[in-house]
Amino acid sequence: MRSFPSFAAAAPVLVLLASCVAPPQQSAQPAPPQPLPTPAPDPAPAPASMEWHDRPVAAGNWTYGPEAGGTAARYGSSPAAPLLILRCDPATRRISVTRPGAAQGSMTIRTSYGAMAWPASGASGAAPQTVATRAASDPALDQIAYSRGKFAVEVTGLAPLILPNWAEISRVIEDCRG
Template sequence: MAAFSTPGAGAMLTVRCDPAAGRISFLRAGAGQGSMTLRTTYGAVSWPATAATTGTLAIRAASDATLDQIAYSRGRFAVEVQGLETLIVPAWAEVGRVIEDCRR
């Protein structure tokens, strides 16, 4: 799991692997609407998202090619959900590790 937060607040974005299902979830804190758009240096992709208890959730197969684009994005990537502020997230090694570990 990789979690991104601001000082004094909880996680704004959590990236988690479900190894049994071979899926990776992106949980954006806050009640947003519609899809989750991820922007990297390679472009943008929109994923279907649903409301979860603690935020807005998008789940993808660990083999999704967009995950590689996130891991190899130059410096950062953005997470957009309608009704919520855009998050600019560093493309740290932790995200790549979650993706890689989930593909084993």
Template sequence: MRFTTNLALAAPFLILLGSCVGPAPRQANLAPSPAPRPIPTPAPIQPTVPPAPLASEWQYRATAPGDWRWQSDAAISVARFGPTAADTRLTIRCDRAARRVSIIRTGAGQGTMTIRTSYGATSWPATASTSPTPQAVAVRAAADTALDQIAYSRGKFAVEVAGPEPLIVPAWPEVSRVIEDCRG
């Protein structure tokens, strides 16, 4: 009974509590707002790729077009590089009897022949030959360690002589084969 007495006493206050809710908010009579402007989207940014700079270091230049061709007989082992078999730009030749490796750059005269590999640069004296076209010839002993640097250069090596542009060629197995044939 105590519960019902407390409820009877609280009933008037509960009714008053329900009337504490204020009136609904009035909406102001506003003029209709203009349609929202679309936000302009910027045009997609096209990345501009600057033209590739000309490579000044030999290792960043492309190799010359062409292929290595290898042949051998009892006296010699030779690898020739050029765009065609008839157009040889570089020859690496082994004279087995003398155990000498000749590097022949077509289209050049005498002076110094510089060989650039991933191991560094080596300069050798070169003599001129005119048969059948002008060429520079550097001759090395088959045991010369610079020949190993050519054979194991990372992907390519360069041959520079006075006159023509440096010749950058791939370090393919034909080169190693000539060097190994010469070492016997």
């Protein structure tokens, strides 16, 4: 019978044989790190509401005072150049709402109670004006006075006017209701 060499004699050969393994494949150079993708810009904010009650009030203040034949509340940066005038004629118990600028048709008043269209006409004078006149007893005047914080006056052909409803408005209304 044929004898096989002992394991002790074969061990060095096996170690040499195990070291004859092919070297590991070198991988290609790692790709340089890619820059992180730029995050998508935040979506544009929703367009601002164009509702009258979301718009800011026009710059200025209300002033109240007597006039020839009644009282008036004027709104604007200067009482000499008001953006709106509420005038009381106690003889006729009528209140006129006057905006500088010529227009015909109607004057729309928007309050927290709703909108009302008043007939308006052009008025002559030093400068063109648009005037709407109401009886002092008209409940729409109370809606202006008690609107939540502000009201709007819109006349075709003129920029909308957003105004705060301060006490001067109520004073003119009460003067005419007297």
